[in-house]
Amino acid sequence: MKSAIEIKHLSKTYESKEVLSDLQLEVPTGNIFGLIGPNGAGKSTLIGILTGLLDYSRGEILINGLELNEGNELEIKQQVASVLQPPLLFEHFTSHDFLNYICDIYEIREEGRAEKISSLLDYLGLTEFEHAKINKLSSGSRKKLSFCAAILSEPEILFLDEPFESIDVISIGRMKAILKHLQQKGKTIIITSHILEIVENLCNDIAILHKGKIIAYLDSESRRELQKDSSLNEIFESYIEVEKPKYDVLSWL
Ligand SMILES: Nc1ncnc2c1ncn2[C@@H]1O[C@H](COP(=O)(O)OP(=O)(O)OP(=O)(O)O)[C@@H](O)[C@H]1O
Numbered sequence: 071m072k073s074a075i076e077i078k079h080l081s082k083t084y085e086s087k088e089v090l091s092d093l094q095l096e097v098p099t100g101n102i103f104g105l106i107g108p109n110g111a112g113k114s115t116l117i118g119i120l121t122g123l124l125d126y127s128r129g130e131i132l133i134n135g136l137e138l139n140e141g142n143e144l145e146i147k148q149q150v151a152s153v154l155q156p157p158l159l160f161e162h163f164t165s166h167d168f169l170n171y172i173c174d175i176y177e178i179r180e181e182g183r184a185e186k187i188s189s190l191l192d193y194l195g196l197t198e199f200e201h202a203k204i205n206k207l208s209s210g211s212r213k214k215l216s217f218c219a220a221i222l223s224e225p226e227i228l229f230l231d232e233p234f235e236s237i238d239v240i241s242i243g244r245m246k247a248i249l250k251h252l253q254q255k256g257k258t259i260i261i262t263s264h265i266l267e268i269v270e271n272l273c274n275d276i277a278i279l280h281k282g283k284i285i286a287y288l289d290s291e292s293r294r295e296l297q298k299d300s301s302l303n304e305i306f307e308s309y310i311e312v313e314k315p316k317y318d319v320l321s322w323l
Pocket residue numbers: 084085089107108109110111112113114115116
């Protein structure tokens with residue numbers, strides 16, 4: 071099967087601290103792929119690298135078969151979109167103008183554009199903020215607006231860093247429906263999340279990132295086997311080997 075993402079021997083160092091270490095990963099095309107891991111594991115760093123926002127120290131990355139480098143930057147950018155953590159938005163635009171601007175960037179046809187934007191805002195409960203400045207929006211609305219911007223162009227690959235954080239359950243349901251629909255159209259979606267219940271029922275393959283390395287890759291077959299008698303939470307904890315706290319805070323609290 072073709073891979074949407076291929077990562078070989080990827081390392082990233084921040085001020086002499088290695089935060090991604092000889093990382094290897096392949097994400098199959100058409101997968102809703104879950105990247106999970108404890109705080110500080112390196113998930114956002116990896117998404118930042120894959121979206122071209124961060125550089126890296128060593129390694130090779132292919133996105134839809136194209137090497138991630140300056141020469142291919144434009145071609146890759148036309149095929150991917152992302153929701154970052156925190157979301158990248160233009161604070162002084164209104165929601166409508168921001169989405170319209172995104173349509174310009176991705177050269178989305180003018181015809182039918184207004185309906186596209188309005189229906190998307192309506193579907194995610196943002197209609198009342200259509201003409202509000204982005205810097206007045208709540209954190210959940212900002213995240214949803216960023217999600218709208220990311221899916222407008224129907225990218226081949228969608229990177230979502232903590233897309234469900236601060237989002238109400240109704241909107242989560244609708245975002246999941248959109249993602250499943252995009253998958254049916256052959257798109258690949260890469261999601262990081264700490265909400266393992268969502269990852270468990272939305273994602274196909276799941277990888278666990280810990281201390282800058284992929285320590286487990288659970289494809290549908292291994293998930294079927296492991297999840298016969300364990301939840302994803304339990305599987306996660308078994309891989310991470312949670313250390314016991316040194317101090318018993320609860321004795322004095
Ligand atoms: N700009 C930076 N400068 C130095 N160190 C950084 C920087 N950004 C991240 N780090 C470090 O890199 C490591 C990985 O951070 P990253 O944000 O990628 O983890 P994460 O898995 O996304 O965590 P979380 O689940 O808490 O969001 C952490 O040790 C973090 O402190």
